[in-house]
Amino acid sequence: MTKADPASKVVGASRPGFAPWADVGARPLVQFEMVSKRFGGFLAVDNVQLAIYEREFFALLGPSGCGKTTLLRMLAGFERPSEGRIVLDGEDIADVPPHRRPVNMMFQSYALFPHLTVERNIAFGLRQDRLPKSAIAARVKEMLALVKLDGLGDRKPHQLSGGQRQRVALARALAKRPRVLLLDEPLSALDRKLREDTRFELMELQEKIGLTFVVVTHDQEEAMTVADRIGVMNGGRLVQVATPSEIYEQPNSRWVADFIGDINLIEGRVASSGLGQMVIESVAGGQVLVNHHPDVAGGTHVWVALRPEKIRLETRRPPADDENCFSGTVADIGYLGGLSVYKVKLDNGFGMKAAVANSTRLTDRPIGWNDRVWLCFKASAGLVLTR
DSSP states (O other): OGGGGGGGGOTTOSSTTOOGGGOTTOOOSEEEEEEEEEETTEEEEEEEEEEEOTTOEEEEEOSTTSSHHHHHHHHHTSSOOSEEEEEETTEEOTTSOGGGSSEEEEOTTOOOOTTSOHHHHHHHHHHHTTOOHHHHHHHHHHHHHHTTOTTOTTOOGGGSOHHHHHHHHHHHHHHTOOSEEEEESTTTTSOHHHHHHHHHHHHHHHHHHTOEEEEEESOHHHHHHHOSEEEEEETTEEEEEEOHHHHHHSOSSHHHHHHSSOOEEEEEEEEEEETTEEEEEETTSSEEEESOOOSOOTTOEEEEEEOGGGOEEESSOOSOSSEEEEEEEEEEEEEOSSEEEEEEEETTSOEEEEEEEOOSOOSSOSSOTTOEEEEEEETTSOEEEOO
16 A cells, blocks of 8 residues: 555554555545534534544544534434535435445444344344345354354353353444444443453454444543544544544643543743743743743743653652652552552642552552652653643
């Protein structure tokens, strides 16, 4: 794919070299063109413009009520846009009924028929399309092997585990060989360990069959794991569309920074800017030096976004003068297994969090409650946000 070569350096793509959105010559498979959806006086989706590409694993991420499921349902054909167009492979699909669209949807509840066997559940859509019995049998066998349920075709849904029922629903959605598979909170009913394992299985399956997947989720970790790109939604609008690492490392607003992962937001005003560095008078009780600086004038109200894992915790101030360092007292500690999160109250009362990897077995905690500490971070660690 020579067209994709210039995009191979795009930061954060789940698959090396896969970044059709960065290729001006690439044609989207799905396009939302200024799409809005109203339910009475309520605006659920507000003027969304979005392109999704063939073979992309795209995630719609946002809090409950942000419009992500409504957007998915419009693509599936269960809702009609109040304004705008939805284009699939160059065709406006507004008048195409759901069962005639080359898309299929896997519902959050799985919606399996309890009185049908696994095989008959998977075959349901194929029977509706009146495929020959031999073709249906061959397709069902193929789907059972694909989702690793060989030998379970005669069971009923109640005889399966939650993870197995999820696989049946996935096989049924894939059986009709859609161009686009829509997944509405597909892993929410699974326990944490199974959910984590299934994420990688979904990624492997999507890569194997080469379909476009669009998943709706409120689980940030799930979206960050599976997606090539994420569309973050809030209040019916798409507020940022980017790769997982770009969303995490380069959020375009305080809302996105605060919604994705854990963050320290240090408010301040620009004191000076030059020689590749910005000096900010901050509420942390002193100046913050940041290498990243947008084109803003002195005196501009800004926020420094700083991830807790980019902060180093010290029991005394290091001699280096090229770092930001603030002193305070440990107010709380959260032990999370792989890391510990320290809540520190700075000397001026401002609170910050630092995350420290637990790289050795925990015997004696080197830093405890009420200890005096220094929070230190490089000028390259922070991101300046203006909104």
